[in-house]
Amino acid sequence: MGKRKLNYLFICYANENRSPTAQEVCKKIAxxxxxxxxxxxxxxxxxxxxxxxxxxxDQADKISVMEQHMKVxxxxxxxxxxxxxxxxxxxxxxxxxxPWLINVLQDKLLEHLAKEGLL
Numbered sequence: 001m002g003k004r005k006l007n008y009l010f011i012c013y014a015n016e017n018r019s020p021t022a023q024e025v026c027k028k029i030a031x032x033x034x035x036x037x038x039x040x041x042x043x044x045x046x047x048x049x050x051x052x053x054x055x056x057x058d059q060a061d062k063i064s065v066m067e068q069h070m071k072v073x074x075x076x077x078x079x080x081x082x083x084x085x086x087x088x089x090x091x092x093x094x095x096x097x098x099p100w101l102i103n104v105l106q107d108k109l110l111e112h113l114a115k116e117g118l119l
Contacts, residue, residue: 004036005036005037005038006035006036006037006038006061006062007037007038007040007059007060007061007062008026008037008038008039008040008060008061008062008063008064009039009040009041009042009056009057009059009060009062009063009064010022010023010026010039010040010041010042010063010064010066011041011042011043011044011052011063011064011065011066011070011074012041012043012044012065012066012070012092013043013044013045013048013066013070013092014043014045014047014048014049015041015042015043015048015049015050015051016043016048016049016096017092017094017095017096017098017101018066018090018092018094018101019041019042019043019066020041020049020096021094021096021097021098021101021102021105022039022041022064022066022088022105022109023039023040023041024039024097025102025105025106025109026039026109027039029106029109029110029113033113033118033119035113035118035119037118040056042056044065044070044073044074052078054078054079057074057078057080058080060084061084062084062085062086062116063080063084063085063086064085064086064087064088064109064112065085065086065087065088066087066088066089066090066091066092067087067089067090067091067092068087068089070087071085071087086112088105088108090104090105090108
């Protein structure tokens, strides 16, 4: 019997640039290392491309936010356990699939996956 897939959720403000890019980088890493991870993304703004819901947050095993204030919002407004939230500290200065953003995300995700014992 195989392991259950982990559900990773990436959050930025509008779900336009950072979190969709993080979702794709995570999927690529998961495939490359044969990790059982499903990655998705959402925006914390109600007007985002894919607005975050409490159900999405509740179903996530790990939530990666781009900025510290988003972690606070997830805890206070969405009732999430702080232990499942990781702040990547990536400012809103990148466009989707920016090579610099991809490199930063790869480094940070590989570091976090190693800390979780998945690599």
